[in-house]
Structure formats: structure tokens, C-alpha cells
Amino acid sequence: MNLQYIGLKEINGPLIFLDNVKGIGFEEVVEIRLDNGTVRHGRVVEINGDLVAILVFEGTRDLSLTNTVIKFKGKPMEMGLSKNVLGRVFNGIGNPIDNLGPVYVDEYKDINGEPLNPVSRLYPKNYINTGISSIDGLTTLIRGQKLPIFSGSGMPHNDLAVQIVKQAKLSGEKNEKFAIVFAAMGVTNDVANYFRRSFEEAGVLDNVVMFLNLSNDPIIERLLTPRCALTTAEYLAYKHDMHILVVMTDITAYCEALREFSSSKGEIPGRKGYPGYLYSDLASLFERAGIIKTAKGSVTQIPILTMPNDDITHPIPDLTGYITEGQIVLDRDLHQQGIYPPIGVLPSLSRLMKDGIGAGYTRDDHQALMNQIFASYARVMDARSLASVIGEDELSPADKSYIQFGKQFEKHFISQGYVNREIKDTLDLGWKLLSIFPREELDRTDELILEEHYNHDAAVGAFELDKKSFIKELNKEEI
Amino acid sequence: MNEVYSINGPVIKVKNAKGFKIMEKVFVGKQKLLGEVISISDNFTVIQVYESTTGLQRGEKVYSSGEAISAVLGPGLLGNIFDGIQRPLHTIFENSGAYIKPGTNIPCLDMEKQWDVTFKVSVGEHIRFGQIFAVIQETSLIEHRLLVPKNVSGEIVTVKPNGAYKMEDILIQVKDSNNQLHDLTMVQKWPIKEPRPISKRLPLTIPLVSGQRVIDTLFPIAKGGSAAVPGGFGTGKTMMQHQFAKWCDADIIVYIGCGERGNEMTQTLDEFSELIDPKSNKPLIERTVLIANTSNMPVAAREASIYTGVTIAEYYRDMGYHVALMADSTSRWAEALREISGRLEEMPAEEGFPAYLPSRISQFYERAGYVDTLSERSGSVSIVGAISPQGADFSEPVTQNTKRFVRAFWALDKELAYARHYAAINWNLSYSEYINDLSKWYNKNISTEFLEARQKFITILAEENKLMEIVKLIGKDVLPDDQKLVLEIARVIRVGYLQQNAFHKDDTFVPLEKQLKMMKLILYLERVSQQVLKEGKAFSLLLRTNMFEKVIKVKYEVPNDNLDLFEDYYKMIDEAFSAIK
Numbered sequence A: 001m002n003l004q005y006i007g008l009k010e011i012n013g014p015l016i017f018l019d020n021v022k023g024i025g026f027e028e029v030v031e032i033r034l035d036n037g038t039v040r041h042g043r044v045v046e047i048n049g050d051l052v053a054i055l056v057f058e059g060t061r062d063l064s065l066t067n068t069v070i071k072f073k074g075k076p077m078e079m080g081l082s083k084n085v086l087g088r089v090f091n092g093i094g095n096p097i098d099n100l101g102p103v104y105v106d107e108y109k110d111i112n113g114e115p116l117n118p119v120s121r122l123y124p125k126n127y128i129n130t131g132i133s134s135i136d137g138l139t140t141l142i143r144g145q146k147l148p149i150f151s152g153s154g155m156p157h158n159d160l161a162v163q164i165v166k167q168a169k170l171s172g173e174k175n176e177k178f179a180i181v182f183a184a185m186g187v188t189n190d191v192a193n194y195f196r197r198s199f200e201e202a203g204v205l206d207n208v209v210m211f212l213n214l215s216n217d218p219i220i221e222r223l224l225t226p227r228c229a230l231t232t233a234e235y236l237a238y239k240h241d242m243h244i245l246v247v248m249t250d251i252t253a254y255c256e257a258l259r260e261f262s263s264s265k266g267e268i269p270g271r272k273g274y275p276g277y278l279y280s281d282l283a284s285l286f287e288r289a290g291i292i293k294t295a296k297g298s299v300t301q302i303p304i305l306t307m308p309n310d311d312i313t314h315p316i317p318d319l320t321g322y323i324t325e326g327q328i329v330l331d332r333d334l335h336q337q338g339i340y341p342p343i344g345v346l347p348s349l350s351r352l353m354k355d356g357i358g359a360g361y362t363r364d365d366h367q368a369l370m371n372q373i374f375a376s377y378a379r380v381m382d383a384r385s386l387a388s389v390i391g392e393d394e395l396s397p398a399d400k401s402y403i404q405f406g407k408q409f410e411k412h413f414i415s416q417g418y419v420n421r422e423i424k425d426t427l428d429l430g431w432k433l434l435s436i437f438p439r440e441e442l443d444r445t446d447e448l449i450l451e452e453h454y455n456h457d458a459a460v461g462a463f464e465l466d467k468k469s470f471i472k473e474l475n476k477e478e479i
Numbered sequence B: 001m002n003e004v005y006s007i008n009g010p011v012i013k014v015k016n017a018k019g020f021k022i023m024e025k026v027f028v029g030k031q032k033l034l035g036e037v038i039s040i041s042d043n044f045t046v047i048q049v050y051e052s053t054t055g056l057q058r059g060e061k062v063y064s065s066g067e068a069i070s071a072v073l074g075p076g077l078l079g080n081i082f083d084g085i086q087r088p089l090h091t092i093f094e095n096s097g098a099y100i101k102p103g104t105n106i107p108c109l110d111m112e113k114q115w116d117v118t119f120k121v122s123v124g125e126h127i128r129f130g131q132i133f134a135v136i137q138e139t140s141l142i143e144h145r146l147l148v149p150k151n152v153s154g155e156i157v158t159v160k161p162n163g164a165y166k167m168e169d170i171l172i173q174v175k176d177s178n179n180q181l182h183d184l185t186m187v188q189k190w191p192i193k194e195p196r197p198i199s200k201r202l203p204l205t206i207p208l209v210s211g212q213r214v215i216d217t218l219f220p221i222a223k224g225g226s227a228a229v230p231g232g233f234g235t236g237k238t239m240m241q242h243q244f245a246k247w248c249d250a251d252i253i254v255y256i257g258c259g260e261r262g263n264e265m266t267q268t269l270d271e272f273s274e275l276i277d278p279k280s281n282k283p284l285i286e287r288t289v290l291i292a293n294t295s296n297m298p299v300a301a302r303e304a305s306i307y308t309g310v311t312i313a314e315y316y317r318d319m320g321y322h323v324a325l326m327a328d329s330t331s332r333w334a335e336a337l338r339e340i341s342g343r344l345e346e347m348p349a350e351e352g353f354p355a356y357l358p359s360r361i362s363q364f365y366e367r368a369g370y371v372d373t374l375s376e377r378s379g380s381v382s383i384v385g386a387i388s389p390q391g392a393d394f395s396e397p398v399t400q401n402t403k404r405f406v407r408a409f410w411a412l413d414k415e416l417a418y419a420r421h422y423a424a425i426n427w428n429l430s431y432s433e434y435i436n437d438l439s440k441w442y443n444k445n446i447s448t449e450f451l452e453a454r455q456k457f458i459t460i461l462a463e464e465n466k467l468m469e470i471v472k473l474i475g476k477d478v479l480p481d482d483q484k485l486v487l488e489i490a491r492v493i494r495v496g497y498l499q500q501n502a503f504h505k506d507d508t509f510v511p512l513e514k515q516l517k518m519m520k521l522i523l524y525l526e527r528v529s530q531q532v533l534k535e536g537k538a539f540s541l542l543l544r545t546n547m548f549e550k551v552i553k554v555k556y557e558v559p560n561d562n563l564d565l566f567e568d569y570y571k572m573i574d575e576a577f578s579a580i581k
């Protein structure tokens, strides 16, 4: 009993309008059949009396007022799901494109999801070992967290995402089921292939579901891509108790599609032309990470976004940061110095780590180490900006010790390449680096913890701080 | 018949509608979605719907209710968690699983539950609106005082015996001057956008003590006052609100998560159920009402959540309690206003916000106050509102307009947060206008030394600020020794005093007595250091005594319940300094 209409009243950008329509639900899906036999998909975005506005995901190219038949499906957009989606590749609106035929469907799910009741959530506490010091040590990833990578064009966010996926997989417990849902929005074929190849190399391809809306695919389709991906992730996590890592890239392209849709609808634009509801819209994606009490699985999200002009106050990173549970910020300076991964640790943050680290999780001294590194590294920045004014030679001995620490910290702790580091090694390395300082400088740390972990001589040896070392100089001056 | 004519997200229109009133509660469509009438014109009545409108069709019916959107007030609020339109989230979870479905219509409070009622009135007495007629032990911490609802006054004609009753059982009957009988139960409704009346406002002279040093010492808030916490993402707004909710000396906490994260509400719920209040030895949840309208829940209900929360707060105030309300984040509420306004195609003012944004903000903060209630007790509502400015830029409309209506402003700073200096309150940008009104209280209840020490701290920090301008250009080394000392003492104040670790068992809450002792110790260190310098000894010698580090770590080394240990520090300093030769 699907309703069917022939012809359109108006076409405007990605929107088409129908007149004299009855019995249509808001946000219902429609199928648009062109007279050449091709089929497109759309969604009701506004009802005004008899007039209905429909957003066409594949775009309105080639449509005329007379060459279409519109079929209303009587339900919101759904995704057909079963365990067989694992290993499959879909386009941006959830149709298979890997020539393996249709997917057997066990259950249809509304891709918009419904808001999770906070009472049904389980607060995430289990940390995921990524093997990357600046993440495990300073911005620990927690299972069920949404932790985006803030990057910029030309920086290695894809490599980092792949490294996290590969290494996190290794640390999972043996009998736990693990899968990856990958959503590409507006990225190039190369990027999509890079991810595919990397999953293949890691031997996980059978456990990956890919949704691809590439840069040459219809832009408006992108509005559905993350929703299809997240619906799939939730299904696998909550129906089949799997631990799902969702990688979504590039959120910036998604937001641009939303902006295009909004302006075609004639909505009042907010900052930089993005609609005023960008925050709520992004939240409807990111809030779908988590763990619920009624299932064993989890959905962890690693969205990737490229900050236009590396500007963290741009509405996309800004609103994302207000929703996600922290962020990993890539730093162009570090990148240009050849440091990989170029993680800017100061603006990076993991809000969930406090309950997932420490005794019983990582190690009892983790919190203390982290606080001290952040405090000390922040002072490195002050010392550097002073040095850029008065010259490094003119710095006080204390400031020199910060310059020295900063150098070694970036060289040994942040820069680690593609090595997989144990958490214990990360923490030990952290203390060794802090031991570069005279003990008094470590003003954030309990004496007891310093007693156990502070070893200045070891640091002098390890980092080859020579005789002219600033510390000696410091002592000399004061004696 | 009233039917849906147009649908645009949460905004629907009814053409040629009859019988609706402005701000009336309505039910929309087959699913009976909750909505509110927001404008009426010749042709169209506009309704904002508090639930998802997906699937709603043109032509579905819209039903009047005859009343405004109201909060349901009665025992069972405490310890509970509701969404923005006061639907009980525990019950929804038990009934329908992990997700919240639209059209979920269940009573806000558990109507079947029996409560032990003790009556405070007897037949023949006269009673009026706002007076207490019976009490119930709602939680082991809080006695719920049943108040006579609006429009009821007269002579009591029947009173049930003390005992267990259900929510809707008639407890007493009152005959008014027209000989009309009113049945009073445990529950009453109150329109959420209407402030509950009071007898009179009182001056704000008592601080709301939070145990957070930078607040209590530098920028205190009064009981009945209001404060704003603006800050970019990750600077610590939510942590600050949680710290307040956990430790502040109010009787009741209303915590509103408005358009923020689901996990934060889960965390609050878990943590508050486990955390024991040091004063009463009971779980904190027993004095707390949680309202969760997370960012992925319908936008219009975000707007309602703020009003629902403040109405519940006023209700407990009217029983004679001190209530502290946390709203995280008021920006999301303002954005909800903006979104609805945009869909109504209203003329936008600044940055797309409607022209009535300032008046809405002021109406909300005006509901704070320290008052004499209609029941002749005193109570208060204090409001702490978080603000999430776009791009952490405080010149945006929500921050600017809020600043006009609150008297304490705690500006969170990205740089401090990056250095993990928490609470990341920037002492140069923040202020409290309450300090003068509270000075008497501090002098009388703590010591006159408290505010003196505070003033000295402020002076030192200001001086540091000035010196840092020079240091940025030429470095610290060239400063004379006395200025080096200023910088060093300022560092002790910043790291040892202002910075406070919410995750440390002793440092998370610090009583005023300890705050004073810490300040005095730091100022003592300054004084004796100055003396040593006057004797012509080098500043570097002072540093080598390590006393500055020792004093910085006092916060961790001296537990809150053993303040005598401070004496040891004075001795230690004296010995160390007299050893300087």
C-alpha cells in the first residue's frame, strides 16, 4: 500500500517538492524512479500543508518535473542487518557495492537510532592498549569512548587511525569478539584503499564492514553514511556482543554536506554558514558510542576530522570537542620536524581515562606521571617562547632544563614511529624523562611516588646529558 | 477539529485552530507526543514538540490539555533521574529497555508507592497556600514537607490519621470561604515557566561553601546567588559542577544535564549513589535530583529541562531548604531557543539568537534567591550555570548576556587546562560581587584573618601578573631578589593553593578552616623570606631550603582531619631559614 506520485512541483538544489500529497510521515523515505529506470532515494524533510519537500541523496541531476515516479515507503530510512555484513562493502547509503550480492537480512533497523536512556548506559572503564605512548600514557583510550583525531590536511591521521586499530586489536582478550566499522565520507579512493589494504595486512578484513562515500560520490549521501555505519555498529555490539571500533573519516566533509543541505532549505545559517543545529546533529552521531547494561558489546568511536586552516576554534572541531570525550590533536610543527605520531599532547585530552587508569588498570603511578608531564611540558612552551625573545643562552638554568626536557620528551616519548610499546615501558620512559629535572621542579608529584620513580643519574646517562649539563650549571650557580 | 498542517523538525503548525492557549500543554498525533503552544495568530497556531516528530503526518489530531506544561511535585523526586520533561528514566528503562521511544507516557512519580505521613495540622485550623500540612521522610536525609497548593485556603475540615498513604490518596480537606471543599494529596503540579511565589527576598549574606579553594577564597558565591562558569571544551565546567554538587553545603542538589553527554549523567548517577556525604554519612544521591536531557535527546525538551529543574528547586526551597542548582550547559539551552526561533522564521538578533535571549536568561537567573517562604521559613535557591562559548570566545551573546545577570563569574582558561592546572579558573578574568556582602559572615564564622589573607593573595597575584610582562621580554634572571621572591610566592599560591586536585581524597574538598591555615602558612613563608632577603642573603639560598616545595605539597600532606600538622611546617621553615648562613 505504498503511495505513489507522478511528477514534481519544483526542484531546488538537492530538494524536490511535491504538491497535493496526503498521508505522508515526516522523515519518511521515498524511492524516486526515473523514466530511464534508475532509482534514487530521498527523505521527507518538511511538510507544509499539501506541499512536501524531499531531500534527494544522490542529487537531483537529470530530474525534470515530469520524468519521475515517487514512491513513499511509509517508514523512516532503515538498514537491513545480519552478522553477514561482516567483511562486506557498502556505499554511503548502505547498499552493497562489492558484487557479492544482497546481504541476508535478519533485522531492519532505523538508521537514525533512538536516544539512549542514560540509565541504561554503563560508564566506560576498560582501557584499550593502543601501544602508542602519547595516547596510552597521556590520553588513554577507553572502550566505549568517543575520541576523535583533530588533524589538518597533509598530516598522518590515517596512519595513526590504522595504527590504533591494528595495535588495539592485538591487546583484546582472546575470546572477545572484535570488529571494525569503517565509514568514509568524502575521502579519496586512495585513502579508502589505504584503509582496506591495512585491514587486509592486519588480517582482519573478514571483521570489517566498510561504508564508502568517496569524494566523487553524491555529497548529500554523506548525511546517511555515518548513520548506516553506526546502526551496523550498534547491531553488532548490542545484538552480537561484539566490541566495535568505528572509524569515521572525514567529519569535516560530513559537516559540509549538512551545510549544503541546510542552505538549500533556506535555513538561517549560523557560524561560517553551518546550520544552528550542527551541534545537535553531530551529537546524534557521537552519542551513539558507549556500552549498555543489556548487552556485552561496546561501540568505540574514532572520528577523524581535518581542521580547516588548522584552526581548533573552527565550528567543526569546536562543536566536536564539546560533544566527544576528549580529543587527540595532531600538531603541524611536530609533523614538520618529522615526528610521528605528531600528537600535540597539551591540547589533547581523554576525559574517561581517570577511571580507567591506575592500580588494577594500568599502574598506580600513572595519574601522577601524567599530571607532572603535562605541567612540565606546559612550562617547556613558556621557556621556548622566552628563548625566542632573549635567546636560549640567556635563559636561566631552570628554564634551560625545561628546554632540554622538551627536546628529549619529543624525541623519545612522542616520536615513536610504528613501534608497539607496552604501557609499563611508556610509564617508565615518562619517569626517566622527568628525572632530567632537579627533583624540586617536580612540584605536582607526591614525595612517595618520587621516592620510587625519580632517578636523576639514570636520566643523565640515558639522555647523554654531558658535563656542561644545565643541572650541573644550576648547582654551580647556587653554591 | 485541530489537525497538524505543517511539520518542520520539532515545530508544527495547526491551521485555523480553535481553543488553544499560549503555553498550553498539548498532545500531538496518534502517538500523543508532548507539545507546547508557543504562538497563536489568525491562521496558525505554532506548537513545539518535545519528542521526535519522525513519522508524524499531516492531518493527525492535536489535543488540548487545558493546562500549562507543569512539573509534578511530591515525594519521590529525590534520588531520581528524569528527562527534560520530567519522565522518570529508571522506569522507562525497566519498561522499555535501553532506548527512549517517543510517546512514552508514564507518570513522573511512582503513584503506587506508599509513604508514611505525619500530619502537622488538625481539624478547625485555618491554612493557606504554601503552608506545611504534613511531613514525610522522603530519604533518610530529607524530610519532605507537604505544602498547600495554590488557590487553596480556608478551614481544615478533615485530617486523616498518621500512617501510610499512596500519592493520590486524599490526606486533608479544606473548606474555602465559598464553602467549596478542596482535597489535598501528596502531589501537586506547578507550571514550569512560572516562578513559585515567596513571602519576601532576603539579602545574600551567607556563602555557599564548596570546599573548592579558588571559589571559597577568591570568588565566593552566596547562598541564593548565581554564578556562571564559561569555558571552552575540556576546561572543566562539568567537573566544577560535579564538585559543587558533591561538596557544597546545600541541603538539596538539582543537577541538570542540558544537551550534554549521556555518560556524564550515568557517571553522576553511579558516583552519587556510592559517594557518602561526610556530614550525614548517607549517599549523596539521597539529597539529589538529576535531570538528564542529553545532547541526542529532542531539542525542545532541552529548553524545558532548565525550567523543570528550577521549579523542583523552588519547591524544596519552599519547604525551607537550601537548594543548589547546577545547569550544564546553559548554552545548549540557548541554542535550543535559537533553533526553535529559526524554525519559526523569527528575526534573529546577535549570531542568530532570538532577540528575547537576554530576557530569558535573566528570568532564569532571577529565580535564584534567599527568601522567606510562604511557610514562614527561610530557604534559598543558588544557581551555577555552565556556559560553552563558541570557540571559547567570551564575547559571544550567551556569555555576555549571562554576565549581566549573575554576580559571580568563574572564567575557565584553556591555557591553564592544557597545563592541567585545575580548577582552570583564570584569576584575572574572574570575579565575585558577593564578597562585600559575605565579609561579615567570614569575619564572624571563620576569622577576620581570612579576608585579609585573601586580599594579600590577590595583591601578590596582581603583582606577578605585572612582573610576568617583564619576564616575557627579558627573562627572570635579571629581576632583583625581592621580585624573584614575589614570583616564587605567586607560584606557591598558584600551584599549592589555587590548583586543586578533584581526584585526590583530601584535596577534593577542603574546609574553610584548612583554607585559612594554608593561606597563613604561605604568607608566613613570604614574610620570613623577605626578612632573610633583608639580611642581605641571596634568593637562591632560600630556594635551596626546599621550603617552597614543601609548602606547595601541604595540600596533600596534611589531611583535613588533622590540621595540627600545620604547626610542624612553621617549625620546619624556621629551622631551615635560620640555618641559612
Ligand SMILES: Nc1ncnc2c1ncn2[C@@H]1O[C@H](COP(=O)(O)OP(=O)(O)OP(=O)(O)O)[C@@H](O)[C@H]1O
Pocket (backbone or CB within 6 Å): A321, A322, A323, A350, A351, A352, A354, B231, B232, B233, B234, B235, B236, B237, B238, B239, B240, B260, B388, B422, B423, B424, B500, B501, B502, B503
Ligand atoms: N578539578 C579538576 N581536577 C582534576 N581534573 C580535572 C578537574 N577539572 C577538570 N579536570 C579534567 O578535565 C577534563 C575535562 O573537564 P570537563 O569534562 O569538566 O570539561 P567541560 O568544561 O565540561 O567540557 P565540555 O564543555 O566539553 O563539556 C576532565 O575529564 C578531567 O580530566
Ligand SMILES: [Mg+2]
Pocket (backbone or CB within 6 Å): B237, B238, B239, B260, B328
Ligand atoms: Mg562538560
